[in-house]
Amino acid sequence: MNVQVERFSYDDRIVRWFLGATMLWGLVGMLVGVFVALQLVLPELNLGIEYFSFGRLRPLHTNAVIFAFTANGIFAGVYYSSQRLLKTRTFSDALSWLHFWGWQAIIVAAAISLPLGLNQSKEYAELEWPIDIAIALVWVVFAVNFFGMVLKRRERHIYVAIWFYIATIITIAMLHIFNNLSVPAGWFKSYSIYAGVQDAFMQWWYGHNAVGFLLTTPILGLMYYYLPKAAQRPVYSYRLSILHFWSLIFIYIWAGPHHLHYTSLPEWASTLGMVFSVMLWMPSWGGMINGLLTLRGAWGKVVEEPILRFFVVAVTFYGLSTFEGPLLSVKSVNALSHYTDWTIAHVHGGALGWVGFMIFGMIYWLAPRLYQTKEIWSRKLVETHFWIASIGIVLYVAPIWAAGITQGLMWRAFDEGGRLMYPDFVETVMRLMPMYWARVVGGSLYLAGAVLCAVNVLATRAQRPARYEEPVYEAPALTPAYQDAPAVSYLRESGAHVARVAYLLERVTSLQFHRRWERLPVVFSAWVGIAVVSASLFEIVPTFLIRSNVPTIATVTPYTPLEVLGRDIYIAEGCNNCHSQQVRPMRHETERYGEYSKAGESVYDHPFLWGSRRIGPDLHRVGGKYSHLWHLRHLDDPRSTTPQSIMPSYAHLIDQRLELDELPRRLRALASLGVPYDRELTEGVEMARAQAQRIADEIVEQGGPEGLENRRVTALIAYLQRLGTDLFREPEHPAPAELPRQARRTDDATD
């Protein structure tokens, strides 16, 4: 047979650049993290500057560490390992650079737009629509570059790490596109096409799977390549890695609804999410065991080699997080943990321990190879990084676990008389302050470790040769026609006389087809796509199409034009980062906040604002609870009404004029999504002005300042005063049958 031998070289330059970007953005993202953690203990630290408030910077932190630090690290790791596993150069140098600079431009756009308050409010999908489109385009560039590599490869078998990369590329594309579908109202504003329950469902389908397919599958791909490389021994069980892969593909995609337990999401959906989450535990541990057992017989190396130690701790944290995750998804545990810091501790165990340590370990392994020095500049510094980062994780996670459980228990505590033990929300916040300080210390240690890493990488780079070598390799091209080795038939060999169907059965069960897929990337990718798409459809479509899942409530009407503007301010300021709008049907919640939230109440909420963490109290029933003047004073200086509050001041909303120019466009956008606006579309501005005047007059009546009718704060107050009040209004045409049963009974809200 005539085999054509081809020559090629690897593109390590692009890997070097992605590695540099990983370091740079890692430092930025972690620094912002420490800064916002400090704001929770010293709220004055926003320096009175609106761009620095917690609500705006927290999304910047999450986006920076996920999409800037982690994603750049993944790109570096994927390009280095894929070229070698597939024995080919990247598909196109031009695409590689388009990918690099496109992604960095997106990060810069995010770093500018988020502090400016331009966001869609959905967690980890905050970026506005023009940036979303750019993300989709750059992702396609990455996909073409990657699949091009797979198609022109010189190694027939596609190693399991590549499978994980393929799953990442396909699934992230799907998640990103469907969660971000929105109708623009100008360049910097858009409204999600989904509302209320459906939007919440889409968001957490996205949110959970973003964790699954950006923080898990690609990092596992890296683990299956770099861990064997660093340990210089093959992965313990290739079978287990296959099982690990398919279990994540088939199970992970269902687990999202566990973020919405006891909300107005239909119960079947949240139960389904819980069942699949619990099922995830075993395969995840299979993966962890596979990683750890790769080191069997090589544990001596772990003692000597700090890189391996980073990997061992990372894999251990993968195991911890994938045990804690299923635990938190169990409804009865979630009843305690939801809205508390327990979730934050869980996330940071995974992020700092698993993702961070995998990437740092990989950076240390790559740096001397990429910069073509014999060794990393200082092994001692790697050691130091390992220890201070490990201590940092413990100091972060353990107190925040304690904080979560403490606050959860305080919220639900009743005294002997059946009254809430801690009716004052801020009391439950003050109890957390020592833990929050410990977090600042832990986070700072982790950041200090990252600084050491950056120093070490830069010093290694300084020792690079005058010119990098680019060795040329050769390998035979793949022949277009590949013959499978003839399938072994045990039946035929045994010579037994059996029915024809038995042979057929044997062919199927020999899994010949799977062996073929593993070499056929297109077919393989298609199957991955089918698995994740069909799972998503089975779960999501019923919520959208089965009307009984969202019972309508006759008295729930759309927001007024002024309230729409107020809601937009609420979103821009990121209020939902600290305040939920979803009262769960439990006695301690209804005691504290009022009637529990119904699905039918958020049918006009584009996007939903249920929130995921209560750093401050729930706001769903805040409407009418306080006077306008109270809200004004509270927003101006939260400590004037609640002396211990850790909320930042929103005094700028009192100074800034309320601009109504954008209003008609926003109302039209909402109307196009099915919000029944009529008169609002023509007279919206006048209606908003009239309502603002009414509120401003009432503030004066209550003894407040004059002249607030054209201030932004008035719109926000209008929105806050509307929240959760529709349920209790008298219907215009009193027809008791139209009211859902729960709406008429307000006293049955017990757990």
Place this chain on the structure above:
Amino acid sequence: MRLTDVMGAAGLSGWAEAALLLFVAVFVTIAIHTFSRRRSAQYERARHLPLDDDLPAVAPAGPGRGDDR
């Protein structure tokens, strides 16, 4: 009649459970077959792929195109 009415009347709420069983079945099938013995040789080669990817350089390792300096 809207699409939601049609879907609501179709009684699809049990499909999620059906899909759950379907997915579990597919997964179990893959699990059983992955662990069938006859694939050992192939897996043995596959698991060594990351370790075997350091090809010997054939051409003189001269200065490359990818130069950062």
